[in-house]
Amino acid sequence: MTGDAASRLAAAENRIADLTRENERLRSCGALDGGVDGHTPLSIAVYETLLGGVSDSALIVTDPAGRIVAWNAAATTIFGWAAEEVVGQSANRIFLPEDRAADPLAREMATAIRDGRARDDRWLQRSDGSRFFARGELVPMRGRDGATTGFLKILRDRTEEERSRLELAASRERLQFALDASALIGTWDWVIPEDIIYADARFAALYGVDEAEAASGLPLSAYLHGIHADDRARVGELIRDTVAAGGVFESEYRTVRRDGAVRWVYARGRCFLSDAGRPVRFPGAVVDITHDKMRERRQDALLRLGDEGGFGEAIDYTLKALHLLGETLEITRVGYATVDPTETFATVIGEWTMPGLVPLAGRKRIADFGTRLADALRQGMTVVEDVRLDPITADGAAAWEAIGSLSMINLTVRENDRLQVILYLHHSAPRRWTADEIGFIREVLNRAWTYTRRRQAECSLIETEARLRLAHEAAEMGTFDYDLETGTMVCDARCRVVFGIGPDEPVGYPATFRPRIHPEDRDRVEATVRRTMASDGDPNFDLLLRTIGHEHGATRIVHASGRCVREDGKAVRIVCAVRDVTEAKEAEERQTLLTRELQHRVKNTLAMVNALANQTLRRASSAQEGLTAFSARLLALSHAHDILTQTSWTSAPIEAIVSQALATHGGEDERITWDGPDIRLTARQSLALALALHELATNAAKYGALSDDAGRVRIAWRVGPGEGCRSLWLEWREVDGPPVVAPERKGFGSRLIEQSLATEFAGEVTMTYHPAGLVCLIEADLQNDLDDSVLPSTLSDV
Template sequence: MTLPPDDRLTALQSENEHLRFQLARLEAELSARSADRQKLSGPRRLVPTAKGDVYRMIVESAVDYAIIATDLDGTITTWNDAAETVLGWSERQVVGRSIATIFTPQDVEAGIHLKEMRLSLTEGKARDERWHMKSDGSRFYASGEMMPLYDDADVEIGYIKILRDRTQEILAKSELETSRERLKLALDASAIVGTFDWDVKADKIWADARFASVFGIEPEEAERGASLERFVNGIHPDDQERVSGSIAEAMRTGEPFAEEYRTLDIEGRQRWIFCRGRCFLDGEGRPERFPGAIVDITQEKERLLRQTALLRLGDDLLREIGPNDYAMNALTILGETLTVSRVGYASVGPGGASARVVNEWLAHGIEKLPGIIDLRNYGEKFQASLTKGLVTIDDVATDPATAGHVERFSALSIRSLVNITVVEGGEVRMIFYVHDERPRRWSSDDVAFIREILSRAWTYTRRRRAELALLETETRLRLAHEAAEIGTFDYDLSTGKLVWDERCKAMFGVFDDRPISYDDTFVRGVHKDDIAEVQAAVDAALDPGERADFDVVYRTIGLQDGVLRHVQARGQTIVENGRTLRFVGAVRDITEEKLAEERQTLLTRELQHRVKNTLAMVQAIANQTIRRATNAEDGLKAFSGRIAALAKAHDILVQTSWTSAPIADVVEKTLLIHRPGRADRLVWSGPPLMLDARQSLALSLALHELATNAAKYGALSNEEGRVDIRWDLGARNADGQPMSFVWRERGGPKVVAPERRGFGSRLIHQTLTAEFGGDLDLAYDADGLVCSMTTVLRA
């Protein structure tokens, strides 16, 4: 017969009291034999006789109790048969070892055995209930008591510890507490879906069928007991890490576990659950059992998520985003909230034969639909169903409208779908679609949510497009004014109020919100030399009898920035009953046009001057070239090359309006015809430097002469020669900035200085020294010609 837990505890306490009674009686008999001992007073003491017969009798008689005796250092001196039975060590194995042997490592580290010995000396006994170690490394739970041992002289000589194995009792009590806690958790959680019980040490979770199905596990497997990993795999991938962390924390602390997360059920559908449980720890703080229960909160969660989605869509309304962005946001919100594969809409062509995808949202890993879809490929029944306005298919493999074309739907990752269509005149014009790659039961709440999102998106986009069309018209008008740099004015003569737009204000140099008036702003802003003419034109326009056209050009002086501007103004008056009521018109800033006219005049004069100079230079080159040529053909060739070099320099100057040119561009363009096949033999380098027009022309002519000579006689006339060009700038000083330019040839035929200087040499010398100043040197070194120039560039 098995006693209830409370009765077993009472029986054990009674048995302990009986043992204490026996020990007290034996101790009294031992005391009576000692002639020199007085009657004991104070704490009860165990005193062995010289032969230890009574002491041995006590130890041997306690067959259900492990009795261990030690000396004052805690070294075991006696070990009864019950101790061997309970702990596993024989007396021969443990005598001489420390009493710490039977304590757990954690208790030894905490010094529990030493504390018990000290307490027994001061209090006469030390009681405890804790886990102890067995010889095979396992543990057992025991209630124990330690008391001091005395000799005949009443001197402490050691300790005696009595242990009672209570492991089964504790386990039974723990199981009872676990069951009670599991029941409490189940009662605390209303609308329970399922319960579980996890044996942590064995890593076995026993769960009912409802709990198992929520995690995608067959009921038979859950009844046999499955590992924690199997159930964690049933948690939504995005929630697994968080939930695993919470489980680990509950196992560490023993605090209640309460988490809300998603799972994938036996049918692959997403479920929201609330799980509550608790991990029970053993006496050493290690996790032992973890029971709990779950509640399915899917409907409540989906309702909350859909409310949040509608609020997000409402926020988009407040932000007044574009209709296309709003439509895409609506698709995204719908797809994420319903956790489907694809959401989009398509326009349907005449006859309903094909649909063109306009926009769509895709879940991760889902491919886009083809741009054009032939609806006839999906069956007449499906095509006909679209005219109904609403199509819901839980599984294309079983629905009559799609069962005959499962392969085509599967190729598009469609297993279930919702189509809402716009039908006009009996023909489908638009399809709004929701696809899922898994079978899915579309509830009435799902359809209502889809309709709500679609209705809001459709209404907003149509209204927003109308607003944008109006705004676009206004914007075009504004941009036209801005493109033409047109400002507007409105003068109300009845009130004297003058209104200018921002561009009109800018033409008078007004950039703040100061009041605008005719006398203090307009009249003061017109150039003093033009005010009389402008005032006369205004008076003529305002005269109701004359009503002259107002079209005048005048100058303004900016009231805030002092800038001179040229303005063209045109206006009209509104006259009623012989009175001029309003004067409205437009103004345009023509300052750039006026400046352009001035620049054009200046450029015309400059062009005339430069043409004359260029023609004079061409004439000089022609005279010198032809006069020194050995024949007409050579003369014409040399002349053409020099004119080409001059033209290259002109091209560069034209790009900068004949103001300046980068020296690197002058060098590159001039030597371009000499570089093909010699890119690594004709090189140049130097810092950025701008040359004026005359310097550019001079350098271009000089480089042409040097390159032509190198190609005929110098470093470029063979396959090994090389030309290095380098220019450098020194530190700027009071006189200007020092500059050096070097043309250096190497590797060509042996150089011999000419007996007389030719036209090319003189042209190089004259043009460079004339335009750059400084010194120029042509050195005919044996290794190659070197042309070097040093000068100072003035700012």
């Protein structure tokens, strides 16, 4: 505030004080009556006359409660409100919306009453919402008795002065940041209350902002749009956190220039807070770190690619190399193609593309992409920054644009003076390919080429080893190599399995192999090995031994065939091939057992047939009748044999026995029905039940329910608990047939049913001749399992 302004302000304060005292005197003597809020029209007029004399400072008079009483013309000029718009309203309206909650006017009035005046430098608000910086004071007005009758606020617009001050401070701050960041690229200064960022040309260029507009000031949003979409949310959140708490802002992120180029920047700044804790200024600087970032990415890519590859086949390694090239260089597509013998066409073999882009495929005519391109390809490397402008590709620009590529690098492989392979790198926009990028491309390709050659040699060796391994696997053989001098033993996976050794378990003869040899075979095996190690002994050995698994304890039979290697007459190594022959040996034993079983069953079957023949033919009234009955019984026995054969003569399902036994007696129609749970019978029980059902069905067809058209047979069985085991209840019931009369004597069929079933099921068989129909009930123990040899003698006893 200048000296003249200060003297005018002092004079105005004195005049206001005189007028205040005069008003009090007039009011006390009754010369003034009426008025608004304690101020008469006369006193307001006097204030307005006084305030109108001050033209460069806003003078605002309030009552003790802070309501505006008088408002001079300078206040209207500065704030934009006319006096009639504000008189009678709280003076708090001149403060910023975010400051009103703290009631700054009340704090100023309290300070003014306490100290005689309250100084206040802050940002205020105009009627149109814009903001300006003001310096002012608030002084109390008192009556004759010293009581406060109101306040006078005096302020001036100091926005430009404040901005100059902030700019000076920012310049100093930018200088400090320049010292901190040796590769300084651009600077900014954000005046937060006005939301205006002042930035230099280099900063603006990084964010795609017009340089002139950046110099005159733009809001924060103009620069947020210049941050890469993938980083925008993260950086915006970091800015908000810094503004809220103050302090240092520091981050690495990507920006997008006007030409679409993506740059990596390192930004560092500081947010300054006012004495009231509100953000006022946020200056800083950015460093373009794109070059360093790209170098780091290229180094990381080479590390990932690895000196030894590690990606399996050469084709996998090549595709991985293409992938790394594309991602690291941030280009559109990378691929390779083979060239036909005429060097006219290129056929795409493999390609990596950025997400969302359709890969190239099939055969392409080279000349379509430029009539001079083939000649350029023969030179080894072709670099084109803009296919539309380069003479090599200009006449094929339409073909390039059709595939979305405007910049490219082609590298070729020539053999026998002919183009063989083209490696291509394309980008969707014109691009300046740097020497570092080209060097990186060469390095990746050199590694890929070296790896491919190495893999070819390795594959040749692997194929040889694979053939040997396949031969071993086909023979299910494993191998081990025992160094007698060092005690080192090496064995393959198959050998470990044969000896029950874990995949990660250390291998040695005393600790690993010897305990796995069956104790009964151990001395014999070691004696054989000692003979082969003797200088005058046969170096070859071939033997069978048993091994015992360490964890499961299973015994395996192993065929070991090996040789003792001697050097200077001394045994130094034992090399051996082993094969698990457990299944083969078990198969031999099963074959022997099956042969014995077959002999046993053939004898039993012949005995059974002989018994059936004797009993049937002996009791037949004629040879023809006997032959017919015998054939039927033999057929029933054959059906049961068929079922048992399917289960290797171990057991048979009861329903299958019933179905097969009744098949020749009309079992498929509805006259014979059966029902019951799924249970299995032994071989003996199955044969006995089949013969019994045949006899019952034959008897029913001759004399019982099946002898006319109305009769039916119902077969039912169930399983229930028995004495320590399960028990079977099976019933044959004939209904709706002719009246039944018990026979005067029992024939072979009846005795076969009653005696054979009772014997084979170890239960009871009851046949009841009800007039309504025959009922045969079997009650047996399902766990009975006698020797099959009993069957023929049982039949012969019937």
